Amino acid sequence: MKNIYYIFWADAIISFRKHHPDRKNWKFTLLFFNSWLHALNWWIVFIWLKHFQILDIPLISVNVFPGTLLDDFLSFTIEFAMPFGILNFFLIFHNNRYDKIIQKYGEIKTRYALIYSFSIAILAFISAVLYGTLN
C-alpha cells in the first residue's frame, strides 16, 4: 500500500523544485507551507468535531502581546501548526529522508500536492463560513 503522506510530500518537493529551481530556501519554505496546510486540515477536523459535539478539544489561549491578533496567531500556531512542523521535519527533512521518499514515490504522475493543497484551502474557508453561520 502506498503511503499517501509520502506521496504528497514527494510530489510537493518535485513540483516546487521544478517551478522554483533557484530557490535556495526550498526546504524551509516547503516545511513551513505544508505544515500550515496540515494545520488548516487539522483545524477543519477540530471545528466539526466541536460542532457535532463529538470531541471538544480545549483551545490554547496565549496572552503575551498587546492587542489580540498576535496572541491569536501564536495560539493557532502552537495548537495547530507546530505539531505538524515537528512531525514533518523528522519524517521528511531529518537526515535528508526526502531523497529516499522521492526515489520511492517520485514516479507517480497525479499531482497530489496541488489537489490536496487547493482542496484544504477551499474546504477551510467553506468550513469557516459554514461554522460561523451555524454557530
Added chain:
Amino acid sequence: MAGLQYRSHYNFYDNYSWVEGTVSSGWVRNEKIYNVDFHSFFDDLSADYNGDDFNLTLEFGFGDFWVVGNSSLTGSKSSFGGLNDLNFESYAVATIFGQASISGSGLNTASNIFGGLGVAGASLSLVNGTFRIHNGANGTFSPKYYRSGWKGGSPVRISTFNVAKVGTGISAGANAFTTGIAYYQIANGTQQPITYVDAGVGTLGVMSSIASYYAGIQIPYVGGAVAVYGTARLTWDVFYNLGVNYGPSKWFGNDNSRWFK
C-alpha cells in the same frame, strides 16, 4: 476585540427602595472572561447594604449596543456585614458575534480602510529593485533603494536585499498570519465581521502560493496585497491597544477637559 467595553451594574433593596448604580466600567482588553475586582466597591457600600437580595450584572458592548453577561456571585450574603472578611468573586461571560454590524460604522470603516490599503500596496510584489540597510564602510545606518536592482559588492562591501524576495517572505508570513488569526477566532467563538474578510484574504494568499509552488503559475498582486493587508491589520490592532491602555486617555484619567488645556 478592540473597542469592546464592559460595565457592571448593581441593585439591591434597602427596605425602602431599590438602590442601583454602576460598579465600574472600562475597556475590555484580551480577556474572554472578564474579572472585575469589587472589593473597594463593597467597602464603600457597607454603610447602606443590609444583606438583602443583591443583583449584579456585567455587560459588554460597543457604543449603544450592549449584551448582558452571565454573572455569578459567590460569597455568603450574611458575610456582607463583615466586609473585611468577604471573599467575593464575580465573573461574566458574554460572546458577541454576528452582531457587530448593529454597533455601527467602526468595523465597516476599518474594513474599507484595510481593503483600500491592500489594493494600494498590491504593486509592491512587482518591484524589481534592491535596497541596502547600511553603507558597508563603517556600518552606519544608511538605507537606500536601488532601482537598478544592484546586487551589492563594491570595495566597501555593501550588502543589498532584493525587494521581491523580501516581499515573498513577508507575503508567506502574511498568508499564515491572516488565516491563523481568522481560523483561531472562529474556533474560539470571538469572530467579528472582519474575521471573515481575514479568512477570505488569507485563503486567497494561500491559493496564490499553491499555484506558484505546485503549478508554476504566478498570480500578480495577490501576494503583495495580502502582505499589506496583514501588516495593516496587525499594526492597527497593536497600536490601537497600546493607545487605549497607555495613550493620552490614560494620562489625564477621566478628566476630558484637560485635553484642551
